[in-house]
Amino acid sequence: MGNKSSKKKTDQKKAQDYPDPKVYMWPEEGDWASVKEHSEDVLVVFPISAACTPVMMLAKECGLPVDFCGINYQTDLNGKVALALNPIHSAPFLLVFENGDPQPAYAINDSLAIINYLAVKYANMIPDHVLPVEAGPRGKVMEKTQFINGVLYRSTAYQYIYPLIGLMTECQYDISKRDFAMEIVDKWCADSGSAFLSGKDKPGYADFALAAIHGTNCWTRDESFNVAIKWERDLLPKYPNMKKCIDALLEYPAIKEVRNVTIGDPQVTNCPSTETWTNFVAKQAMGNEMPADGRMFKFDAEKIPHPNWLLAPGMEETRKLFDMPIKSQLDKAEEEEKKELAELEAADHVNEDSKANLAGLLAKKHAHHEQHDKAEKEEKEELAELEAADHVNEDSKANLAGLLAKKHAHHEQHDKDEKEEKKELAELEAADHVNEDSKANLAELLAKKHVS
Numbered sequence: 001m002g003n004k005s006s007k008k009k010t011d012q013k014k015a016q017d018y019p020d021p022k023v024y025m026w027p028e029e030g031d032w033a034s035v036k037e038h039s040e041d042v043l044v045v046f047p048i049s050a051a052c053t054p055v056m057m058l059a060k061e062c063g064l065p066v067d068f069c070g071i072n073y074q075t076d077l078n079g080k081v082a083l084a085l086n087p088i089h090s091a092p093f094l095l096v097f098e099n100g101d102p103q104p105a106y107a108i109n110d111s112l113a114i115i116n117y118l119a120v121k122y123a124n125m126i127p128d129h130v131l132p133v134e135a136g137p138r139g140k141v142m143e144k145t146q147f148i149n150g151v152l153y154r155s156t157a158y159q160y161i162y163p164l165i166g167l168m169t170e171c172q173y174d175i176s177k178r179d180f181a182m183e184i185v186d187k188w189c190a191d192s193g194s195a196f197l198s199g200k201d202k203p204g205y206a207d208f209a210l211a212a213i214h215g216t217n218c219w220t221r222d223e224s225f226n227v228a229i230k231w232e233r234d235l236l237p238k239y240p241n242m243k244k245c246i247d248a249l250l251e252y253p254a255i256k257e258v259r260n261v262t263i264g265d266p267q268v269t270n271c272p273s274t275e276t277w278t279n280f281v282a283k284q285a286m287g288n289e290m291p292a293d294g295r296m297f298k299f300d301a302e303k304i305p306h307p308n309w310l311l312a313p314g315m316e317e318t319r320k321l322f323d324m325p326i327k328s329q330l331d332k333a334e335e336e337e338k339k340e341l342a343e344l345e346a347a348d349h350v351n352e353d354s355k356a357n358l359a360g361l362l363a364k365k366h367a368h369h370e371q372h373d374k375a376e377k378e379e380k381e382e383l384a385e386l387e388a389a390d391h392v393n394e395d396s397k398a399n400l401a402g403l404l405a406k407k408h409a410h411h412e413q414h415d416k417d418e419k420e421e422k423k424e425l426a427e428l429e430a431a432d433h434v435n436e437d438s439k440a441n442l443a444e445l446l447a448k449k450h451v452s
């Protein structure tokens with residue numbers, strides 16, 4: 001990695017020393033050699049992303065020589081080349097090119113890591129009100145930025161927007177910080193001494209972060225979204241200082257410009273601008289209601305208590321109010337599963353019983369057959385004896401004929417009975433196989449239930 005970061009501010013090049021930054025899509029097959037005259041630092045972005053837009057605003061506002069490269073999150077973001085450079089695979093990431101080499105030397109993932117890099121490399125181009133150089137003021141800007149980017153983002157957009165784009169549902173701990181986070185940011189806006197969080201007549205980096213979170217929270221603005229909480233309708237009006245700051249930010253040129261960056265044909269590239277997404281695409285691309293049963297938290301309170309305050313003595317009853325829904329959902333799911341298991345196990349007993357009956361029946365049938373075979377053998381012996389006695393006297397012939405006819409009739413009947421019995425047995429045994437199959441199915445079902 002190069003050592004440009006150690007240069008003194010006064011040694012650094014000025015904006016006019018660099019070629020104008022460009023906007024383009026990730027090259028086909030990640031072939032960077034095919035991208036002519038790109039900048040040394042290429043910021044890979046989704047132009048609607050709350051993590052990407054503040055960095056883009058910083059670059060625009062300060063005229064940094066940083067290209068914007070759109071990336072299709074469905075294909076290239078997880079493609080071989082991008083993953084090799086950016087295994088964390090989130091955007092933004094910054095590609096750093098060194099010594100005119102056509103391939104990137106390395107990539108830096110994460111918006112805050114990237115701004116730290118940019119702040120060092122382009123220190124003379126970044127005004128103090130955007131990212132102060134001095135430790136104390138810089139620390140305060142980063143405090144606001146991280147809070148907006150973390151707590152405010154997670155307690156709003158993660159809760160009311162992300163479930164509608166198919167991302168996981170929210171964390172109760174995060175949602176419970178919503179009113180607390182709104183109050184904190186509102187107070188910062190009230191106390192800043194200017195229209196912006198920077199306290200100056202121009203926005204700073206924390207302002208860019210706020211403008212970006214606002215951008216994402218507006219995705220459900222359209223009336224086709226049937227959701228309980230909307231940022232602009234239900235939340236923002238309660239925090240007039242934040243609202244005023246956001247209104248000013250939306251009028252600011254660099255912010256306006258970034259909100260209108262579309263890269264390529266959005267139908268193909270998946271890189272529409274924030275404005276295009278919010279006003280046109282969102283209502284087609286997103287669900288218009290919260291996923292069923294996905295949200296049972298209580299959020300209609302006058303003020304949601306901070307999750308950590310709920311641990312304080314005396315807060316037990318209030319805690320139950322806010323903690324109960326997710327627990328009751330779990331209990332309900334567990335109860336249903338137990339019921340299902342009991343039903344399956346009961347069905348198994350029925351099968352066991354019918355197996356026992358079946359075994360009894362089969363044993364009886366087999367005993368009957370053994371008895372029958374024995375009787376048949378004895379009858380045959382009797383008949384042979386009678387036939388041997390035949391030559392003894394002619395008189396007994398007539399008797400014998402009658403007797404033989406009877407015996408043959410009996411045998412015929414018996415053969416018929418035996419055939420029927422065999423058929424019956426075969427049917428019983430077939431039924432038993434069905435039982436075996438259903439037992440196997442049942443066993444599998446039970447095993448699955450026990451594993452999950």
Ligand SMILES: N[C@@H](CCC(=O)N[C@@H](CS)C(=O)NCC(=O)O)C(=O)O
Pocket residue numbers: 046049050051052073088089090091092109110111112
């Ligand atoms: N803390 C990160 C968050 C980055 C992030 O979550 N980016 C999202 C878009 S807003 C993303 O790229 N998600 C896709 C992925 O992680 O694969 C930052 O500030 O850069």
